Amino acid sequence: MSWTRYLLAAAVAGAIGAAAVAQTHYMPGPQNIDLPADWQQRFIRYATVDNAARKIIRNLYVNPDALAAARPGQPLPYGTLIVMADQRARLGADGNPLLDQSGRFIPEPGWIAIAAQEKRQGWGEGYAANIRNGEWEYARFNGDGSRNNAPVEACFTCHLGTRAQQDFAFNFWDYVRDRR
Ligand code: HEC
Structure with missing residues (x-):
């Protein structure tokens, strides 16, 4: 190939490369987060929280790579995906959550909402x-994993106001700090 043809080919390849980059260019918003199809098989449940006020059980999952790479008190690794999947608690005749033998809420099957x-x-x-x-x-998802397009501003505001010093995470930050 002559030099001019080589340079032309390189320029075309460069332009195609730039177009591909432009296509995947980051735009802020919840659409950036995808729930991996196999998250329920692959992710690690590191905490489960009974929420009495809302009569729900919150199941907290993280991808295994992030769990392995996270260090106490350090900014969480790039690629961390925390998934919080809520279940309804089984209620007694008095309308309050029933407790199992360990004093924990008893989940009704299925997710009612998922936050990530x-x-x-x-x-x-x-x-x-x-x-x-x-x-x-x-991002928000419905219990079946489909996208929930309700606004996410409140997520940013609350996590920023409460947990800016903990890399904007709650239980996962604490879990990494406290694990041995
Ligand atoms: C009013 C404050 C508030 C708002 C609004 C809020 N969060 Fe949170 N978030 C919390 C608290 C508190 C926790 C700890 C879990 C708990 O106690 O329920 C939490 C935990 C989480 C977790 C698990 C994080 C971890 O470190 O373990 C995720 C994921 C999450 N929130 C996503 C969201 C998303 C998505 C939204 C918006 C749809 C949202 N949050 C809105 C307060 C808030």
Whole structure:
């Protein structure tokens, strides 16, 4: 190939490469987070919280790579995807959650709602400083895993206001800090 033809070919390849990058360019928003199809098989449930006020059980899952890479007191690894899946608690005749022999709520089968937060390098660009949560995005899903398009502003505001010093995470930060 002559030099001119080589340079032309390289320029075309470069332009195609740039177009591919432009196509995948980051845009802020919940659409960045996908629930992996196999998350229920693959992710690790690191905590389960009985929420008496809401009469629900919150199941907290994280992807195994993040669980392995996270270090106490350190910013959480890129690629961390935390999934919080809620179940209804079984209620007694008095309308209060029934307890099992360990004093824990008894879950009704199936998820009623799923919330997710994910951190990736370069995410967060485009959010105003008073809402940006570092490099985290938030998303809501319905119990069946389909996307729930209700707004996510409140997710940013509350996590920013309460947990900015813990890399915007709650239980997972504490779990990593306390595990041995
Ligand atoms: C009013 C405050 C508040 C709002 C709003 C809020 N969260 Fe949270 N979030 C919490 C608290 C508190 C926890 C700890 C779990 C618990 O006690 O329910 C939590 C935990 C989580 C977790 C598990 C994190 C971890 O570190 O273990 C995820 C994921 C999450 N929230 C996503 C969301 C998403 C998505 C939204 C918006 C749809 C949202 N949150 C809105 C307060 C909030």
